[in-house]
Amino acid sequence: MGEFIEIKVNVDLQTKKSLNNIVHEKYNNKHEDFYRDLIEKYLQSQIPYTELNFAMGISYLTKRKLENLVRNNKKVNVILIGTMVFSREISFELAKKTLNSLKVYGILICNSKMKKELISKHILI
Structure with missing residues (x-):
């Protein structure tokens, strides 16, 4: 006890x-x-609520989607088979606030600085 x-x-x-x-x-x-x-x-x-998102195909991540997650105090674990595209307007700070982990089996399209930061902070697995 x-x-x-x-x-x-x-x-x-x-x-x-x-x-x-x-x-x-x-x-x-x-x-x-x-x-x-x-x-x-x-x-x-x-405590931020964490949910798991699994998708196949092409997923386009926008600043608006991530800001909605922040407003709702949510973090996500994303598993994607296909292509993940980050909008250019997404900052690393915003991604860090909302993405608990990101696994992309396929192609990740984002700027190289974002990719390096995601890897260094163990968000991109």
Whole structure:
């Protein structure tokens, strides 16, 4: 069993009543379960969500697609059989924020500086 710590939170009376109602209705008066779930959900929201994308054919990666991933706090692992084309407007910093890993079985079309950076940071495998 893991180590336990005690956490104290000071809240006003109205907030305490609201929390107690939630715990009573949804957690059968088990306060530990409620606070454990609350902390887990908060921690999960702070960690970027990673998904796996597999594709065959030609894939064109745009700045807009990567910016959407950043907005949604997502990182992707991409496996592609075919051709991957990076838009010229994509910076390495943006690619690093959104690509967890990239495996291309085929042709990767991007500028040589981007390719070197992706390899050096172990993103391009």
